[in-house]
Each structure stands twice: as structure tokens, then as C-alpha cells.
Amino acid sequence: MEGINYLLATYVYASLIVIVAVAIYGIIAKPNLIKKVIALTILGDTVNTFIILIGYRFVSKPKPPVIPTLHPSPEDIINIVKNGVDPLPQAFVITAIVINLAITAFLVMLVVRIYRAYGTLEMNLIERRKGEEHG
Amino acid sequence: MIIFTLALLTFLTTIALAATIKAIAEKDLVKAVVFSALQSVAYAIIYGVLMAPDILYAYIAVGVGIYPVIVLYAIAKTYRFEGGRK
Amino acid sequence: MRWFIALVIALTAVVLVKAVMDGCLGYILTTDVRSIAEFYLRSTYNVFNKTHWAASPEAVNAILWDYRGLDTVYETTVLFIALLGCLVLATKLSSEFMEVGEWLTIIARTGVKLIIMFIAIIALILAFKGYVTPGGGFQGGSAFAIIPLLILAAFSCKYLENLGYRVNKAEALRSLGLLAIAAIAVLPFIFLSAYFLQNQPKPWIPIGIPHVITFIYTGGTILFYNLAELVVVSMEFTAIFIVLTLLRGEEHGGH
Numbered sequence: 230m231e232g233i234n235y236l237l238a239t240y241v242y243a244s245l246i247v248i249v250a251v252a253i254y255g256i257i258a259k260p261n262l263i264k265k266v267i268a269l270t271i272l273g274d275t276v277n278t279f280i281i282l283i284g285y286r287f288v289s290k291p292k293p294p295v296i297p298t299l300h301p302s303p304e305d306i307i308n309i310v311k312n313g314v315d316p317l318p319q320a321f322v323i324t325a326i327v328i329n330l331a332i333t334a335f336l337v338m339l340v341v342r343i344y345r346a347y348g349t350l351e352m353n354l355i356e357r358r359k360g361e362e363h364g
Numbered sequence: 365m366i367i368f369t370l371a372l373l374t375f376l377t378t379i380a381l382a383a384t385i386k387a388i389a390e391k392d393l394v395k396a397v398v399f400s401a402l403q404s405v406a407y408a409i410i411y412g413v414l415m416a417p418d419i420l421y422a423y424i425a426v427g428v429g430i431y432p433v434i435v436l437y438a439i440a441k442t443y444r445f446e447g448g449r450k
Numbered sequence: 451m452r453w454f455i456a457l458v459i460a461l462t463a464v465v466l467v468k469a470v471m472d473g474c475l476g477y478i479l480t481t482d483v484r485s486i487a488e489f490y491l492r493s494t495y496n497v498f499n500k501t502h503w504a505a506s507p508e509a510v511n512a513i514l515w516d517y518r519g520l521d522t523v524y525e526t527t528v529l530f531i532a533l534l535g536c537l538v539l540a541t542k543l544s545s546e547f548m549e550v551g552e553w554l555t556i557i558a559r560t561g562v563k564l565i566i567m568f569i570a571i572i573a574l575i576l577a578f579k580g581y582v583t584p585g586g587g588f589q590g591g592s593a594f595a596i597i598p599l600l601i602l603a604a605f606s607c608k609y610l611e612n613l614g615y616r617v618n619k620a621e622a623l624r625s626l627g628l629l630a631i632a633a634i635a636v637l638p639f640i641f642l643s644a645y646f647l648q649n650q651p652k653p654w655i656p657i658g659i660p661h662v663i664t665f666i667y668t669g670g671t672i673l674f675y676n677l678a679e680l681v682v683v684s685m686e687f688t689a690i691f692i693v694l695t696l697l698r699g700e701e702h703g704g705h
Contacts, residue, residue: 234479235479243467246466246470246527250462279537286480286481288481292509295509301495301507306492316510320510320514323503323514323586323588327525328525328528329533331533334536335532338535338536338697352529359562
């Protein structure tokens with residue numbers, strides 16, 4: 230591999246991992262519950278992008294994994310097999326997007342119910358009020 | 365030819381990194397949601413560059429249309445600035 | 451305390467970058483692809499060798515509904531249970547939003563009416579042609595679910611109620627769509643002793659849906675799965691939006 234290709238690829242992988250690190254810091258260290266939900270969605274989407282990047286194929290003319298005609302000749306099929314991108318990570322990522330969406334919708338309902346019960350959304354204040362309730 | 369793809373990818377991931385750092389460090393929650401939507405647009409263009417059109421259609425509708433709307437509903441029923449009510 | 455957390459996360463990120471560039475997640479900058487992906491690409495619309503084919507030129511939809519169809523069945527189950535949890539948590543819906551009828555200006559309303567027509571056409575094209583061009587059931591469904599959202603924003607919730615959108619009607623349509631998916635998947639298994647989610651005739655169980663019906667190219671069972679998934683996903687998001695609008699937020703219980 231040439232030097233400049235390797236350098237740019239290192240930058241792309243490194244910036245995606247730094248986004249994951251920033252999102253994990255946002256989940257742990259910020260006390261507001263809605264900020265935690267936003268950071269969780271950022272984390273899930275970044276991991277999906279990483280999976281698609283692993284399945285890419287660095288030929289000179291890559292193609293999506295679709296056969297372009299309804300009556301293919303053998304040359305069409307061989308062209309797609311030699312230049313087509315991996316279709317299996319894309320199927321996994323579609324499933325992952327749907328499941329993350331369902332979890333986020335449920336979490337938002339929980340957040341609104343917590344606000345109705347405790348009157349605040351900061352985690353340290355919720356712990357203090359919960360301790361006063363039971364103590 | 366590969367170097368053009370890699371240059372485009374570095375540009376888009378730099379935009380995504382800047383948007384997510386501003387989203388986590390912002391005190392106004394509505395602005396944080398808008399920065400998260402900007403990062404979703406950058407990711408959708410990355411999916412187009414990496415030859416994955418199925419995921420692009422699914423992710424544009426979900427990441428720019430449904431996620432910010434659900435979180436904005438949550439902000440409207442509670443409060444807007446971080447550290448607001450005591 | 452925060453500096454300690456930031457330091458630990460930064461060290462983990464540096465170690466991860468070094469591990470990835472040395473090949474812990476696969477080769478970097480390759481020109482080959484894995485052998486299982488080559489099998490899927492070669493045999494998904496191979497009219498010359500019909501042993502393992504899936505009658506659909508689009509490899510991703512064939513993987514989602516034919517080669518790995520059980521994954522999609524379980525994902526639909528997770529979506530179903532999550533929506534059930536949402537509806538259980540929304541017990542105190544306030545009806546005060548139903549009487550407030552604020553409309554936006556006439557420019558916004560006309561723009562919304564024009565955009566809704568285009569969105570409906572695009573969503574139906576994505577769902578109907580999901581096995582020939584990129585698209586599919588979930589893509590069409592989530593694009594179709596933007597329509598009640600725009601109506602909720604420009605017109606009020608009372609206008610949506612006058613149009614006939616209720617939560618229980620959306621639930622009933624969604625259950626019909628799920629029943630259609632289950633019928634196509636399970637009934638050949640029970641009555642004809644075929645495989646679960648069988649699409650095309652296999653050499654030892656020659657039962658399948660023909661992939662050409664006069665002039666319509668169905669992708670086997672994939673066309674019907676995509677249509678059912680469009681109904682399921684769009685009605686599910688409509689129910690979530692209506693329930694979120696009516697949820698009451700501003701009351702402390704007991705403080």
C-alpha cells in the first residue's frame with residue numbers, strides 16, 4: 230500500500246473511534262438524562278458506520294451489490310462478483326437501525342415519566358430525592 | 365482512484381467529529397439535537413460514498429426525521445436548558 | 451473525577467486505533483471480499499444455476515427475507531414488544547391538546563400539502579420495487595410515517611382526529627400486517643411440509659412461488675413481505691407520534 234493511502238485510512242478509522250470515545254464520555258459524565266439519550270444514539274450510529282466501512286472493497290470501480298438487469302448474461306454476473314461490495318454487513322446494519330429506534334422511543338417515554346415523578350432530570354438530584362423518600 | 369474516496373471520507377468524518385463534540389458540550393438541549401442531526405446528514409453521505417443505498421434510504425428517514433422529533437417532544441414536556449429546574 | 455474518566459477513555463481509544471490498524475477487525479484496504487459474500491453475490495439471481503437462487507437481483511433484500519429470514523422475524527418481534535411497552539407507560543393521556551386548534555400560516559399549510567403528495571409516491575415506489583432497485587419494506591415504511599408527522603406540525607392534532615387517525619385503528623392495521631407476514635412464513639411449513647420462510651423450489655422440496663406471474667416479476671415471496679412490512683412500520687410510527695403528542699408532562703406526583 231502506498232504511504233498516503235495508509236495515512237488517510239488511519240485518520241478515518243481514528244476519527245470514528247474518537248467519536249465513540251466522546252459519546253461514551255457523554256453517557257458517563259453528563260448528569261442530564263436527555264443528554265445521555267442523545268449520546269446513546271450517536272454511539273449506535275457510529276458503530277453502524279464502522280461496520281459498513283469494514284465491508285467495503287477498495288477496487289478501482291466498486292459497485293453496489295445489485296445486478297443491473299432482469300435478464301443477465303454471464304458477463305454481468307462475473308462483473309458483480311469481482312467488483313461488488315459485501316452485502317452481508319448491510320443486512321445486519323438495517324436490523325440494528327430498527328432495534329435502536331425502538332429502544333430510543335421506549336427510553337423517551339421513561340424519561341417523561343421520571344420527570345413527572347421526581348420533578349427534575351439531573352441524576353444527582355434524583356438520587357438525593359430518592360434517598361429522602363426512603364430515609 | 366482510491367485516494368479520492370479516502371479524501372472524501374476524511375472530509376466527512378471531520379465534519380461528524382466537530383458536530384458531535386459541539387453536541388456533547390452544549391448546554392442548550394435544542395441546539396444539541398440540531399448538531400446531532402447535522403452529524404446524521406454527514407453519516408448518510410458516508411453511506412452513499414461506501415456504495416450502500418439501502419442503508420442510506422433507511423437512515424435518512426430515521427436519523428433526520430424521527431430521532432430529532434422524538435427527542436424534541438421529550439424536551440417540550442420537560443425543560444430546555446441543562447441544569448434548569450432544581 | 452471527570453479527568454480520570456476522560457484519561458481512561460482516551461487510553462482505550464489509542465490502544466483500539468493501534469489494534470485496528472494492525473488488522474484486528476480484518477484486512478485494511480483490501481481488494482478481495484469474504485467467501486460467504488461471494489456466494490451470496492453469485493447465487494442471488496443466477497438464472498443459469500437455479501440450485502440456491504433467491505429470484506431477486508438485489509442481494510440485500512434477498513439476504514434479509516430469504517437467506518437470513520429468521521433475523522428479520524426476531525427484529526419485528528423486538529419492535530412489537532417495544533411499542534407494547536410504550537403504550538403501557540402512557541396511561542394518563544390528556545385530552546387538552548385535542549381541543550386546541552392552532553394552525554400555522556397559509557404558506558406553511560400549502561407547502562405541507564404539496565410535499566405530502568411527493569412523499570407518498572416516493573414511499574410507495576421504495577416499497578413496491580424493493581427487490582429490483584435499492585429499497586424495501588422498512589425504508590418505504592419509515593418514509594411513509596413522515597406524513598402524519600407533517601400534518602401534526604402544520605395542522606393540529608384535532609385535524610388528524612377528524613381525518614380518522616386513532617391509536618386503536620393504527621394498532622389494528624399493524625396487527626393485520628404482522629398476521630400477513632406470519633401467514634406467508636408459517637403456513638407452507640404446516641400444511642405443505644416445506645421449510646419455514648421458503649421462497650424458491652429447492653432440489654429436495656420442490657415447492658415455491660413462481661418468480662414471474664404473466665408480466666409481473668415478483669421476487670418469489672419478497673414482494674409480499676415488503677408490502678406487509680410497509681403497512682406494519684408506518685402504522686407503528688403513527689401510533690407512537692399520536693401517543694407522544696397526547697402525553698402529559700408537567701405534574702409532580704406527591705412533591
